[in-house]
Amino acid sequence: MYDYVIAIDGGGTSCRAALADRNGRVLGRAMRGAANIFSRADAIAQSILAASNAALAEAGLGAEALSEIPAFFGLAGINVGMRQETLAAQLPFPETRFVHDGIIALQGALGDTDGVIAILGTGSAYVAREKAKLRSIGGWGFMIGDQASGAVLGRTLLAETLLANDGIHPQTELSRTVMERFGGNPENTVEFTVTAKPADYGAYAPMILEFAERGDPLAGKILDAAVRDVTDALDAVVFPGCTKLCLLGGLAPHYGKRLLPRHRSLLHEAEGDALAGAVQLAVRAFIPQTHGAGQE
């Protein structure tokens, strides 16, 4: 029987770890670099180890204890391929369990109740739980998915800026402002794309929100299309009888107020964050339950 569990929330931009006791009480917490499974496996393993060791240190435990503590992972991109075995082999934990980060986010937001979460940050994804059955949609990444995410909003803004600069679409204050940021030279925007990662595109999303408030027509067009994308996805994932919808991620408040009444009326605050969800699931996975949900 284990005395502790490690819970990992590994997103595209950071990796958070929590050490908890058998009752799910968090004793240490830490954050380190990215743990996106699209990153190289050894870099991910390093981030996970660093965050785990720091969480142990906060609880007064040494790194050697890791070999006695099972770890539960919620990782962005984990549903892609079988890289989790490669990753597990590089880590000291005696037992590991992997789910995609949407699952721990749902557990954190809804606890054990039914409902839907929409993750609207640098990427986008949706998870529903209906009578304990999980269903995930979206989350397919920046290149061919992640509609309405910060990265896709930012990329669309750059594309529209070039169209406006070429005289194909109308110029607005927003398109002119973005072009100025690139020194007025469209070639600089193309240079940007040679190395830009999703988060780099996502850094342009706040400009869209800001200019939309001021009535900029380009900002309004991009945001309206994104709200339609979120609405389409919610229509696909919100089940009959669903009473709880939590929007998570940096864009959540901006979309929340723009949703149609049928979705806005379901909105609830999240109970906890994804790391809290990972702790709950870690306890359930690795600590034998006497009765009830994780209580001794």
Place this chain on the structure above:
Amino acid sequence: MYDYVIAIDGGGTSCRAALADRNGRVLGRAMRGAANIFSRADAIAQSILAASNAALAEAGLGAEALSEIPAFFGLAGINVGMRQETLAAQLPFPETRFVHDGIIALQGALGDTDGVIAILGTGSAYVAREKAKLRSIGGWGFMIGDQASGAVLGRTLLAETLLANDGIHPQTELSRTVMERFGGNPENTVEFTVTAKPADYGAYAPMILEFAERGDPLAGKILDAAVRDVTDALDAVVFPGCTKLCLLGGLAPHYGKRLLPRHRSLLHEAEGDALAGAVQLAVRAFIPQTHGAGQE
């Protein structure tokens, strides 16, 4: 005074070279690997050298002659940054001149007359010449430009396939067929994007054309949106009094028949290809003209 000129048409997927005499008569021609300026400079230089040497060999000249022959380059992506100096330094030519590939394509298609070309292949770009004045729009690449290109069509198809597979958009025969190509597993499409280049996405464009003919609603939706993108760009670049519009690239015939009458009525066949245009411009650049356009 030079006896010969080298003309280079360096696109994203191949590099073509022609050796011509002072009158623009082509003596040798060859094709080698890609010369896209986004590729590494030494790889580009290698492709250019290999194609040039092969063109010389066809004309019975040895590679040592290259140091006596000036070279005129039309390169995809040349308008991005100042990498052309780096490239010129790695090549044996005594003199070099660089333009972006749209310029040689326009010269090849229109000769010295006014008009507009639309390049609709793996990428997309537009060039107009009005009273000898050139104007280029588009051509900003796959990530934030190249609307209606094969690469963008293919990427849109994969995105729509995932939306259909998630139940967010309706399934069609096309979306089901694409999903089957990926073994029915959306994760495989995401794996594809980890390494896919524009040409890899472009390989899916023919399916859209094929299914559009059969009335598939998804194919029709993607193609209609692309035709609107082409139309918007043409409206921005076709000048009053323009009488000639040449569509170039693999998608040209497919868009040509779908254009609005105001653009379709301007369509002409191209006089020659981009390499022929590069030869014309090479002669004009490097051989002193007695009178007229390139004639002695």
